[in-house]
Amino acid sequence: MHRRFMAPGALAAASLMLVIPASAASHAPGAPGIGDPYYPAYGNGGYDVSHYDLRLTYRPATDELEGTATLLARTTRDLSRLNLDFLLDVGEVRVNGAKAAFATSGEHELEITPKKPLDKGTDLTIVVRYKGVPSSKKAYGFTSWHRTPDGGVAANEPEAAWWWFPSNDHPLDKATYDVSVQVPDGTQAISNGTLQSTSSRLGWTRYNWRSGKPQATYLATLAVGRFDVTTGTSDSGIPVVNAYSKDLGPHNGAARASVERTGEIADWLSEFFGPYPFDALGGYVPNTDTGYALETQTRPFYSPRQFANGSNTSVVVHELAHQWYGDSVSVKGWKDIWINEGFARYAQWLWSEHEGEGTASEIAAYTYASRPADDPFWTVKPGDPGPENQFHGAVYDRGALALQALRDTIGDDAFFTILKGWTAKHAYGNASVADFRRYAEEVSGQPLAALFDTWLFQPSKPSAAVARAASVAGPQAPERPKSWKKIAATNGVHAH
Numbered sequence: 001m002h003r004r005f006m007a008p009g010a011l012a013a014a015s016l017m018l019v020i021p022a023s024a025a026s027h028a029p030g031a032p033g034i035g036d037p038y039y040p041a042y043g044n045g046g047y048d049v050s051h052y053d054l055r056l057t058y059r060p061a062t063d064e065l066e067g068t069a070t071l072l073a074r075t076t077r078d079l080s081r082l083n084l085d086f087l088l089d090v091g092e093v094r095v096n097g098a099k100a101a102f103a104t105s106g107e108h109e110l111e112i113t114p115k116k117p118l119d120k121g122t123d124l125t126i127v128v129r130y131k132g133v134p135s136s137k138k139a140y141g142f143t144s145w146h147r148t149p150d151g152g153v154a155a156n157e158p159e160a161a162w163w164w165f166p167s168n169d170h171p172l173d174k175a176t177y178d179v180s181v182q183v184p185d186g187t188q189a190i191s192n193g194t195l196q197s198t199s200s201r202l203g204w205t206r207y208n209w210r211s212g213k214p215q216a217t218y219l220a221t222l223a224v225g226r227f228d229v230t231t232g233t234s235d236s237g238i239p240v241v242n243a244y245s246k247d248l249g250p251h252n253g254a255a256r257a258s259v260e261r262t263g264e265i266a267d268w269l270s271e272f273f274g275p276y277p278f279d280a281l282g283g284y285v286p287n288t289d290t291g292y293a294l295e296t297q298t299r300p301f302y303s304p305r306q307f308a309n310g311s312n313t314s315v316v317v318h319e320l321a322h323q324w325y326g327d328s329v330s331v332k333g334w335k336d337i338w339i340n341e342g343f344a345r346y347a348q349w350l351w352s353e354h355e356g357e358g359t360a361s362e363i364a365a366y367t368y369a370s371r372p373a374d375d376p377f378w379t380v381k382p383g384d385p386g387p388e389n390q391f392h393g394a395v396y397d398r399g400a401l402a403l404q405a406l407r408d409t410i411g412d413d414a415f416f417t418i419l420k421g422w423t424a425k426h427a428y429g430n431a432s433v434a435d436f437r438r439y440a441e442e443v444s445g446q447p448l449a450a451l452f453d454t455w456l457f458q459p460s461k462p463s464a465a466v467a468r469a470a471s472v473a474g475p476q477a478p479e480r481p482k483s484w485k486k487i488a489a490t491n492g493v494h495a496h
């Protein structure tokens with residue numbers, strides 16, 4: 001590259017270059033995005049993270065977060081520089097022990113230039129010291145950090161990490177985590193996985209959480225506040241840790257009556273999806289004024305508002321279904337969001353059937369019948385909805401409708417074999433909508449391209465004939481299932 005800038009006769013410079021090893025010429029900056037067309041700047045290129053060690057201190061009174069992130073990674077190409085995604089203020093960066101230069105760019109890029117270029121296949125230990133007030137930071141005009149009266153919460157999709165730790169922020173780069181957070185005595189720090197230990201000293205308590213299975217960055221969560229913590233064990237032997245803000249007010253009872261059923265619901269889901277993929281379970285309800293819920297790994301986030309009309313086990317079913325569909329098996333690109341939401345919504349339909357509030361087939365028929373052909377709902381393609389419609393209701397409802405059509409076409413045996421087989425085949429990995437179609441064809445022995453195209457990829461309502469063939473439309477207008485309102489109330493998982 002630099003030869004282009006060499007002026008004729010610059011012999012001194014030229015001879016200096018001759019002593020640079022030939023390989024150095026191939027060391028270029030890593031890409032500022034991992035290559036996702038929906039979000040070109042999300043994640044980064046040129047390396048892969050295997051572990052995050054986050055050692056943090058948080059002051060609820062002032063929303064100040066400071067700490068050290070130690071990332072274990074490996075380069076996947078020759079690099080002269082690499083990026084992390086991050087918003088807080090960085091004080092020092094080290095790569096393999098040596099101080100590295102750093103700068104910020106774009107909306108959330110931290111550019112790190114190590115002392116020496118890095119060859120492909122090099123193991124890296126990247127240490128980032130930082131501090132900042134997360135609630136003061138915005139990217140693209142929004143924040144995913146929820147300030148609460150007694151602390152703060154990081155939980156959002158697709159982006160939540162930028163406000164609390166530097167990362168390669170895309171589901172394609174999963175890693176294990178140790179999250180250690182020091183907070184004032186009387187305050188709790190909730191995160192994913194297993195609470196390994198706590199220790200108190202001089203008015204501060206440190207909580208040490210561990211996630212030993214690969215976890216996408218957006219599924220890492222942190223909540224600091226005053227919580228009541230409950231513990232238990234599911235029938236299948238998974239330890240359960242739930243946390244409820246002490247200030248849930250009138251939502252307190254309904255929140256507990258829902259989230260305390262986590263172990264029971266996870267065991268029920270495992271009958272459809274196979275063994276629970278992680279070694280910890282739970283949920284937490286902080287005192288945020290948000291409305292959504294999120295499948296943060298092993299320990300979903302629930303807004304108090306999810307329980308405003310009483311207990312809501314359907315939302316617990318949805319977020320726990322994601323532990324298989326979304327968390328263990330994650331999207332390859334954000335266009336594959338149906339792999340998450342279509343199945344989590346379908347799990348709610350199965351739960352409705354289990355509870356005697358309408359069968360999956362009845363809910364499918366009602367979904368199809370209640371939306372006229374000119375409803376813009378049908379213009380959203382769940383198989384590739386576009387970033388602006390990534391969390392549109394159609395991805396959920398039409399997405400689940402597609403699964404009912406698949407079930408009616410290939411039969412219950414093949415359908416339920418697929419639900420379990422898929423989570424085993426791609427456990428702890430990534431997969432796409434196209435991968436699912438191929439897998440469904442393989443298991444059922446039927447060509448399914450037309451079915452997937454009709455239900456997931458056409459910007460129009462599937463015809464009555466097609467719907468009848470898939471048994472999701474009958475001669476009469478179906479009645480509204482009892483569970484309809486409750487399931488609809490769990491829409492809007494994502495809110496900027």
Ligand SMILES: [Zn+2]
Nearest residue numbers: 318341344493
């Ligand atoms: Zn969801």
